[in-house]
Amino acid sequence: MSKALDGVRILDFTHVQSGPTCTQLLAWMGADVIKVERAGEGDITRGQLRDIPGVDSLYFTMLNHNKRSITLDTKTQKGKEVLETMVKACDVLVENFAPGALDRMGFTWERIQELNPRMVVASVKGFGPGPYEDCKVYENVAQCAGGAASTTGFDDGPPLVTGAQIGDSGTGLHLALGIVAALYQRNTTGRGQKVLAAMQDGVLNLCRVKLRDQQRLERTGVMEEYPQYPDGQFGDAVPRAGNASGGGQPGWILKCKGWETDPNAYIYFIMQAPVWGAICKVIGKEGWITDPEYAKPKARLPKLMAIFATIEEWTKTKTKFEAMDILNEFDIPCGPILSMKEIAHEPSLRATGTIVEVDHPTRGKYLSVGNPIKMSASYTEVTRSPLLGEHTEEVLAELGYSKDQVAVLRAEKVI
Numbered sequence: 001m002s003k004a005l006d007g008v009r010i011l012d013f014t015h016v017q018s019g020p021t022c023t024q025l026l027a028w029m030g031a032d033v034i035k036v037e038r039a040g041e042g043d044i045t046r047g048q049l050r051d052i053p054g055v056d057s058l059y060f061t062m063l064n065h066n067k068r069s070i071t072l073d074t075k076t077q078k079g080k081e082v083l084e085t086m087v088k089a090c091d092v093l094v095e096n097f098a099p100g101a102l103d104r105m106g107f108t109w110e111r112i113q114e115l116n117p118r119m120v121v122a123s124v125k126g127f128g129p130g131p132y133e134d135c136k137v138y139e140n141v142a143q144c145a146g147g148a149a150s151t152t153g154f155d156d157g158p159p160l161v162t163g164a165q166i167g168d169s170g171t172g173l174h175l176a177l178g179i180v181a182a183l184y185q186r187n188t189t190g191r192g193q194k195v196l197a198a199m200q201d202g203v204l205n206l207c208r209v210k211l212r213d214q215q216r217l218e219r220t221g222v223m224e225e226y227p228q229y230p231d232g233q234f235g236d237a238v239p240r241a242g243n244a245s246g247g248g249q250p251g252w253i254l255k256c257k258g259w260e261t262d263p264n265a266y267i268y269f270i271m272q273a274p275v276w277g278a279i280c281k282v283i284g285k286e287g288w289i290t291d292p293e294y295a296k297p298k299a300r301l302p303k304l305m306a307i308f309a310t311i312e313e314w315t316k317t318k319t320k321f322e323a324m325d326i327l328n329e330f331d332i333p334c335g336p337i338l339s340m341k342e343i344a345h346e347p348s349l350r351a352t353g354t355i356v357e358v359d360h361p362t363r364g365k366y367l368s369v370g371n372p373i374k375m376s377a378s379y380t381e382v383t384r385s386p387l388l389g390e391h392t393e394e395v396l397a398e399l400g401y402s403k404d405q406v407a408v409l410r411a412e413k414v415i
């Protein structure tokens with residue numbers, strides 16, 4: 001079966017997480033992704049958070065599947081010449097260096113256009129143009145600057161970052177879409193373009209409901225679905241809302257049987273208005289169905305936390321999976337709090353390729369995420385990440401370098 005991005009060749013100048021997420025996705029969709037790394041150490045994540053001495057870390061392997069790796073010192077004259085050859089031969093250059101690094105290397109947008117006017121040059125940066133454009137940025141900086149941290153956590157606690165890597169992996173996803181769109185536009189214009197995904201912008205895009213709420217707050221001074229309503233205080237900025245739902249149907253996390261010892265014995269429970277009657281029946285509160293104090297969503301808003309506490313008395317008598325089975329019978333939207341251990345062993349996620357087992361020559365077997373985007377005519381096979389420089393000779397030969405030329409580059413430590 002062919003792949004969606006067959007024939008697209010990517011010069012992958014990415015490192016750490018944000019850029020590699022993007023190029024891994026493109027590789028999963030069939031692009032030939034050639035990762036350019038410094039000889040000796042390569043992508044810094046190869047050696048970070050190692051669980052096996054001397055072996056590429058899971059951090060690296062899980063972000064660099066389906067790619068080829070070449071080593072190249074792009075600060076030497078001969079290294080720059082190889083890079084120029086690659087720019088001419090590739091469709092896309094993806095990078096997430098600190099601002100200005102590519103220019104300092106001599107590969108400005110103007111120079112790249114001279115070399116290959118069809119090339120798409122895609123970058124992740126921490127910030128777009130503005131006061132912080134020159135800053136180096138990691139995941140949690142982006143979560144803080146993009147509005148996620150100030151709106152995550154409980155009202156009486158400090159701002160919180162989330163475990164979901166919305167700054168890095170989230171921005172990588174945004175960039176991948178930009179690249180595919182630029183390639184599509186190239187079909188009609190014949191030219192490449194610059195694509196920028198700033199991590200602050202990507203996080204804000206994912207936090208748009210909170211920008212919505214900021215404007216609601218400024219207009220009305222109150223947000224009735226927030227746990228601060230009706231007894232707490234609202235200030236002039238969107239407060240942290242604990243586990244409240246970000247949408248129009250109230251929700252909260254409730255304890256289930258075993259919560260005293262199992263930190264994940266919880267369920268997310270959504271009090272969806274159309275199934276209010278079913279909720280009342282399940283928890284044994286039939287009287288609430290017609291009681292004017294409870295019957296309509298508006299009447300329930302001032303007592304949401306008390307209602308959730310009553311529902312919790314019921315969920316505490318069931319395991320999260322028992323509660324799921326019962327609630328789903330009545331179409332009551334709910335979700336178990338799944339631990340990573342439970343997810344790792346979930347057969348349905350293995351069956352769909354969302355979690356895959358990969359074999360690696362020095363690490364052995366390990367679990368990874370597969371492609372979360374399923375396409376009916378572009379099947380993803382997850383293959384292991386490359387060893388450092390594993391494909392240097394192969395790629396240089398494809399670029400027209402003879403064995404002797406490669407030997408010289410190696411002797412001079414360019415590759």
Ligand code: COA
Pocket residue numbers: 015016017018019036037038039072073074075096097098099100101102104105124125126135136137138139168
């Ligand atoms: N050969 C020679 N030099 C190379 C090279 C190669 N193959 N690949 C990279 N380099 C050099 C660059 O030329 C640059 O050198 P310079 O600073 O002298 O110009 C340097 O390595 C690039 O390093 P930098 O990007 O500054 O790395 P860092 O480890 O100091 O910073 C980040 C890491 C992530 C903070 C930074 O890259 C960044 O802010 N990136 C943009 C935002 C981002 O993606 N953040 C999320 C990461 S998950």
